[in-house]
Amino acid sequence: MGIKEDAVEVRAQGWRTLAALHGSIEAELERSLQASSELSVVEYTVLDALSRQDGWHMRMQQLARATALSSSATTRLVNRLEDRGLLTRILCADDRRGIYTELTVAGQKLLEAAKPVHDETLASALEAAESVPELEPLVRALGALQKA
Amino acid sequence: MGIKEDAVEVRAQGWRTLAALHGSIEAELERSLQASSELSVVEYTVLDALSRQDGWHMRMQQLARATALSSSATTRLVNRLEDRGLLTRILCADDRRGIYTELTVAGQKLLEAAKPVHDETLASALEAAESVPELEPLVRALGALQKA
DNA sequence: GCTAGATACTTGCGCAAGCAACTACTTCTG
DNA sequence: CAGAAGTAGTTGCTTGCGCAAGTATCTAGC
Numbered sequence: 533m534g535i536k537e538d539a540v541e542v543r544a545q546g547w548r549t550l551a552a553l554h555g556s557i558e559a560e561l562e563r564s565l566q567a568s569s570e571l572s573v574v575e576y577t578v579l580d581a582l583s584r585q586d587g588w589h590m591r592m593q594q595l596a597r598a599t600a601l602s603s604s605a606t607t608r609l610v611n612r613l614e615d616r617g618l619l620t621r622i623l624c625a626d627d628r629r630g631i632y633t634e635l636t637v638a639g640q641k642l643l644e645a646a647k648p649v650h651d652e653t654l655a656s657a658l659e660a661a662e663s664v665p666e667l668e669p670l671v672r673a674l675g676a677l678q679k680a
Numbered sequence: 681m682g683i684k685e686d687a688v689e690v691r692a693q694g695w696r697t698l699a700a701l702h703g704s705i706e707a708e709l710e711r712s713l714q715a716s717s718e719l720s721v722v723e724y725t726v727l728d729a730l731s732r733q734d735g736w737h738m739r740m741q742q743l744a745r746a747t748a749l750s751s752s753a754t755t756r757l758v759n760r761l762e763d764r765g766l767l768t769r770i771l772c773a774d775d776r777r778g779i780y781t782e783l784t785v786a787g788q789k790l791l792e793a794a795k796p797v798h799d800e801t802l803a804s805a806l807e808a809a810e811s812v813p814e815l816e817p818l819v820r821a822l823g824a825l826q827k828a
Numbered sequence: 829g830c831t832a833g834a835t836a837c838t839t840g841c842g843c844a845a846g847c848a849a850c851t852a853c854t855t856c857t858g
Numbered sequence: 859c860a861g862a863a864g865t866a867g868t869t870g871c872t873t874g875c876g877c878a879a880g881t882a883t884c885t886a887g888c
Contacts, residue, residue, distance in 0.1 A: 540799045540803070542823070542825070542826060543799070543802050543803060543806060543823070544798075544799065544802065545825075545826060546822040546823065546825050546826075547705065547802055549822075549825065550698070550701065550702055550705075550822060551702065551706075551748070552748065553698065554698055554699060554702040555748030556748070557695065557698070558699075559748070572874090574874095577699075591836085592836070592837060593835090593836070593837090600699070600700065600703030600704070600707070601875080601876090602875070602876050602877080603836080603837065603838085604837090604838070604839080604875080604876065604877080604878095605874075605875055605876070606837090607837065607838055607839085608838090608839095608874075608875085609874090611838095612874095624836095627835095627836085627883080627884075628836095628882080628883060628884085629835065629836040629837070629882065629883045629884065630835095630836060630837085630883095631836080631837070650692075651688045651691070651692065654691050654692065654695055655688070655691060658691060669825050669826070670821075670822070670825060673818075673821035673822070673824075673825065674694040674697075674698060674818070674821070675690070675691070675694065676821075677690070677693075677694055677697065677817050677818060677821065678690055678693060678694075678817070720844090722844095739866085739867095740866070740867060741865090741866070741867085749845080749846095750845070750846055750847080751866080751867065751868085752845080752846070752847080752848095752867090752868075752869080753844070753845050753846070754867090755867065755868055755869085756844075756845085756868090756869095757844085759868095760844095772866095775853080775854075775865095775866085776852080776853060776854085776866095777852065777853045777854070777865065777866040777867070778853095778865095778866060778867085779866080779867070829888100830887100830888090831886100831887090831888090832885100832886085832887085832888105833884105833885085833886085833887105834883105834884080834885075834886095835882100835883080835884075835885095836881105836882085836883080836884095837880105837881085837882085837883100838879105838880080838881080838882100839878105839879085839880075839881100840877105840878090840879085840880095841876105841877090841878090841879105842875105842876095842877095843874105843875085843876090844873105844874095844875085844876105845872100845873085845874085845875090846871105846872090846873085846874105847870105847871090847872090847873105848869105848870090848871090849868105849869085849870085849871105850867105850868080850869075850870100851866100851867090851868080851869100852865100852866085852867085852868100853864105853865085853866080853867100854863105854864080854865075854866095855862100855863085855864075855865090856861105856862085856863075856864085857860100857861090857862080857863095858859105858860095858861095858862100
């Protein structure tokens with residue numbers, strides 16, 4: 533077994549670790565956001581992405597990319613949020629195929645309420661992961677990403 | 681805005697990066713494993729986990745943990761693989777509630793065929809991610825995890 | 829300026845996931 | 859040792875996803 537085979541195994545191990553950490557964080561967030569705001573993680577991601585956007589509106593495609601979802605799933609996701617009055621669709625004037633989505637006031641309020649829950653849950657999930665030997669190095673690496 | 685708020689934002693950013701990287705790798709693997717072996721990523725994970733296990737058998741609960749799936753999903757996942765003849769259920773003699781799953785020869789063969797595809801796809805997905813500015817630092821950190 | 833092909837979104841359909849309720853077995857407690 | 863409480867796995871039901879096909883709109887080549 534040479535250097536090459538080792539590299540393959542390191543990558544596979546890294547991927548398993550990444551998947552495990554992702555899974556555990558997502559499960560925690562899912563639980564706490566559902567309990568506090570009746571939001572799924574992707575739904576929160578949409579609200580958060582919109583609030584972070586200049587002008588607070590994004591096209592469906594951008595949303596699909598931001599959530600790593602297919603465009604059909606994005607359509608239905610936006611439907612759900614629109615039905616709950618958290619965002620609105622706005623036809624694009626310059627490109628009439630396009631549709632902008634924009635947070636409503638209710639959406640902003642719900643996001644505002646959910647954000648601290650999200651952030652606290654994330655912190656505690658990371659802390660919990662840090663005490664799992666398998667995950668600890670990745671959590672550490674994650675924390676050191678953008679210190680500069 | 682003090683140090684504390686910064687830490688919150690760093691964690692949130694790290695989580696978004698983690699989720700994005702996870703999503704893109706998973707999508708790539710899904711596509712290539714489906715095309716080459718008609719396996720989903722979780723299905724591959726099961727076969728791989730079993731092959732890595734001493735004695736090549738695991739209980740449903742372990743499998744559920746290894747795949748980050750609920751136990752009901754695990755039941756059906758094992759059903760699918762059993763129906764395809766890739767693994768078998770074996771009743772636990774010492775604890776008759778428990779059920780071991782074990783790779784069949786066909787399962788081992790399929791895994792053997794799928795593994796190079798999996799490893800290559802993983803390598804190329806990581807390489808692709810490395811050229812995305814947002815993801816690059818995390819990919820780098822992932823590669824540096826277990827060098828020791 | 830008209831048609832061919834690309835792009836943006838939506839809809840129909842099948843599949844896999846989670847939750848809650850159920851069965852079967854084990855372990856704890858008095 | 860009997861009954862209560864806990865654990866392992868399965869099943870019914872609902873929900874949300876992706877793929878492929880459909881509609882509407884834009885863009886390029888002639």
